[in-house]
Amino acid sequence: MKYTLHQLEIFNKVNELQSVTKASEELFLTQPAVSMQLKNFQDQFQMPLFEVVGRRIYITEFGKEIALAAENILNEVNAINYKALSFHGELAGKLKIAIVSTAKYVMPYFLTDFINQHKSVDLFMDVTNKAEVVRSLENNEIDFAMVSTIPKHLKINRIQLMENKLYLVGGKQFKSTGNYLSNKEFEQLPLIYREQGSATRKKMEYFLSSNKISIYKKMELKSNEAVKQAIIAGLGYSIMPLIGIKNELKNGDLQVIPVKKLPMTTDWNLIWLKSKNLSSIAKSFIVNINENKDDIIKSKFNWFDEYL
Template sequence: MNYTLHQLEVFLKIVELQSVTKASEALYLTQPAVSIQLKKFQEQFKIPLFEIVGRQIYITEFGQEVADAALKILEEVKAINYKALSYQGQLAGKLKIAIVSTAKYVMPYFISDFINEHRGVDLVMDVTNKASVIKALENNEVDFAMVSTIPKKLKINRIELMKNQLFMVGGKDYKFKGDYLSKSEFQKLPLIYREQGSATRLAMEKFIESKKVSTYKKMELTSNEALKQAVISGLGFSIMPLIGIKNAVAIGDLQVIPVKGLPMITNWNLIWLSSKNMSTISKSLIEYVNENKEVVIKKHFGWLKRY
């Protein structure tokens, strides 16, 4: 046997994505390059690692066992690299963060310089809805979470980052009279919601309930981007965080519709379990964010003051 770590990585990615094409994209390699590595890897085994049926690749039982072993090998190699960097006085290891979907417009700015400065830190960032984020934090699957509403059932520490403003938005062709949208007009609008478990949906439902507005039609979409595109197309209206629709508003694809009681304002928070045994990387990130958050906000989010 004379396979390389690169071949293990390529094969593992193919198994994960069940596609040579998708694996090549994920690894930033050409498809022929991935196919060649897969062929060379297979040549070292007398038992098939995979089968091709039509255009679909299927991993054999033996191939799956090889993939499981490859994962362990590559994890051990990473551990060696982390230890080597640690002995050189550098931060090294994995940093796991779970964030709600709208936070993808915010969180990268608060950690990009930190990650770039510490090349030995590998970032794993899961973007999902609030319910899944809190579950990951509660199960100690991540080091940090970024949310706009604090979970009440968990004992957590937090860094308050910046304000999160939610406005009513509609497509560019919608016209209304007066300074504010009237209750009667509000009730005529087809509203589009985020999925259950989303903090944006919860905020929207609370606002509508507080105003005692009766809506006649509801639609549900499972991502902020899908929701934004639906509103742009004229499919309906929604209450959305301004942070995620900046460009669409700037170019006129979306318009902010004045409604009394809006914007709703919450705060973005970086949170972690109070009982968490913090790693050196986690402690360093906390220190970095505390020291640099105001600079980041001023540099990247100063435009929010216009609204």
């Protein structure tokens, strides 16, 4: 057999994503190039690695065993590369971070300088829901997590990064008088909620219950982007983080509606397990964050000041 590391990488990615199209996108290759390498790889085995049914690709049990072996081989190769770079004094290896979906508007700005300074550091960032972020942290699958609500059942260290402000947001169809919205007016609005377990949803429910605001009609959507698009389309209103709607506020698709006792403010936190045996990369990242976070907040998020 004369399969290449490139073929192992392609097959491993196809197995991971269950899609030739998605694998080609992530690997920055054309779909025909991925298909050709996949065929060349398959030709070296007597048993099928995958089956194509309709337009979907299914990895066989044998294929899954080969994919696991391929992943192990690629990890070992990466380890060799990292060791060689480290021997020459470079910071090299993986930095694994899991963040809640709204944090994707924040975390990249705290990563850019660090990743650009250390070209041999590979970043793996999972953008998912809060439950999955906490699970990844608890199972020691990641170095860091970014959340606005600290998981109370875990012993963690944290760096407080910046404020997370939540406002009532509506589309351009809302005719604002410039006055605070009364509770009676609030109760007439169809409200859009995030999914159960979302920190944003918990803050929204707390605001409504503490101010004794009854619900006229509500919808539930599973991402900040989905909520945003629903508001723009005129489906309803929501209490949501300011951080995710900068461009929509600027172009007039969304507007902040003044309500007494809003905004509610939480904090974005970079957290990690106290028991975590931090790598040299993770330790360097903590130093970088502590040294640069104030400058990053000042230069990248000064537009917050328009909404006090």
